[in-house]
Amino acid sequence: MSAPSASEQRVRVWDLPTRLFHWTLLVAVVTLVVTGNIGGNAIDIHARVGMGVLALLAFRWIWGLIGGRWSRFWVFVPSPARLIRYLRGRATAQDHPQAGHNPMGAFSVLAMLGILSAQALTGLVIDDEIAFSGPLVSLVSGGLVSASSSWHRGWGADLLLLLIGLHVLAIVFYRLVKRRRLVKAMVTGDEDLPTGTPAARDDALTRLLAAVVLAACGAGAWWIWQWGQSQSAGF
Template identity: 55%
Template sequence: MTQPAPLTPRSHQVRIWDLPTRLFHWLLACAIVALVITAKLGGNAMNWHLVLGQVVLALIIFRLLWGVVGGRWSRFAHFVHTPSALLRHLRGQGSVEEGAGHSPLGALSVFAMLLALVAQVATGLLSDDEIAFSGPLTRFASGDTVAAATNYHAHWGQYLIYALVGLHLLAILGYSLRRKGLARAMVTGDKQLPSPVPAARDTAATRALAAALAVLSSGIAWWVNSLGAGGGF
């Protein structure tokens, strides 16, 4: 188990990332790695690729919902920063609260990753390899749309995600070298901050709400996949 960083007289331990947000983060990371592996292996591994695509769709739906009703620092409203806040952050002059959750630059990377994943899943739903697999929404789209979606999903989309994941890992490394505790916070949920900020709600009630939203998200993902016989991502 990861041990919390020692507290100093001017250090405040604050719950920033609630458990549902942390579980989402690590499940998404594992799913993306598994999707890449199964896509490269091809053959029978594509059956798992299709299942994992459905998992990622459910995770994205959950995160969009949790971004509205989740813990304080997981809500989109609390990591949409102004251009002036971004400039302060780049100059190293940002406030503690502006960097407690997602920093202005980190928030941009989160939105970029979510948009890239939405595009990848959406094009997967519309993809057709003309051999064994077709997305469940292909029957609702024209041939040209399916061809464009397939090309994006198999090429540009995956390269964009590779680039964003690489930048994310570099950012984590940079924060770790500066002893910001970014990776530790996504495991324990807590950050050591120089001044107190409001903590995220992370109670039995909020976790029960998250579980209900996870079930709802899974149901929506299953329904989308059921729109096409033998469809996939």
């Protein structure tokens, strides 16, 4: 890794929990896309991985409130004034435009989290009327089951693929045009940024906190799955 220039310093931008979330989610989403298109017996894998994604997303929404500085929504989601400055090319040093997500990237992250969350939640109440029913399908009306199933397999899946494509194109654009290695930063956690850029906290205590939060989210997803299985067995 090359040393930063005299006007820059190496800054921890992405804490370890955020990086692990990112790469685990990537693997999980690829698995969901593949198994969802295969269908058949692969749907059981799709459903189980989907519950894992539900736990990951719950973790990320919470971590967006208490995680490392640049992972927090209130830091990377721009105010209207900051967004206008960015669009006009007049971002100030206090805006830290090179740290973490720029304003447009922030909106793409929120869109991705939103669509993934919608997919995970609708997956809880879908019914293919053949071999699979979501774990919470017995708690909602037939109309909601039908609407959720239609969204999950239709617009929701299409929007997710569109956002993934745009995400990949943005990474390629930044690498080739702006010479920023976004993937590398999400692996190492560090970027060479202007001196004075605040770093994200990423120590043993924050990692322990992340582990506790993730364990709680995982336990919640597991409970929902087990409850659904018990309801199915009762019919």
